[in-house]
Amino acid sequence: MKLVECVPNFSEGRDMQKIEQIAGEVKSVEGVKLLDVDPGKDTNRTVVTFIGPPEAVLEAAFKAIAKAAEVIDMSKHKGA
Numbered sequence: 001m002k003l004v005e006c007v008p009n010f011s012e013g014r015d016m017q018k019i020e021q022i023a024g025e026v027k028s029v030e031g032v033k034l035l036d037v038d039p040g041k042d043t044n045r046t047v048v049t050f051i052g053p054p055e056a057v058l059e060a061a062f063k064a065i066a067k068a069a070e071v072i073d074m075s076k077h078k079g080a
Contacts, residue, residue, distance in 0.1 A: 001053060002053060002054060003051050003052065003053065004051065004052070004053075004054050004057050005049065005050070005051045005057075006048075006049075006050055006051075006057050006060070006061050007047060007048070007049045008047075008048055008061060008064065008065075009045050009046065009047050009048075010022055010045065010046045010048065010064070010068045010072065011044065011045055011068075011072055011074060011077050011079070012039075012044065012045070012046055012068070012071075012072050012077075013039040013040040013041050013042075013043055013044040013045045013046050013079065014039070014041050014044055016039070018071045018072060019037065019039055019046050021067055021071055022046070022048065022064050022067050022068050022071070023037050023048060023064075024067075025060065025063035025064045025066070025067045026048060026050050026060045026061075026063070026064050028060075028063065029052070029056050029059050029060040029063065030056065031052045031053050031056040032050050032051070032052035032056045032057060032059075032060045033050060033051050033052060034048070034049075034050045035049040035050055035051060036048070036049040037049075042079070043079045044077060044078060044079025045079060048064065
């Protein structure tokens with residue numbers, strides 16, 4: 001089985017509720033394993049690391065992106 005890794009950064013590192021919602025989208029996709037969620041308070045960014053079959057990882061990435069777009073207001077974002 002072919003596996004790929006995806007390591008996106010999201011512009012939220014302080015609000016754990018938002019971070020958990022984004023990570024939850026990744027975890028909701030069958031075949032995808034969430035390896036790490038690393039929030040950075042100073043930079044206000046979170047790095048999420050997950051692996052799985054290519055199609056499942058693609059689905060998880062787009063679900064996470066959609067959730068991030070829904071819950072993160074970039075007009076109020078501040079970070080280093």
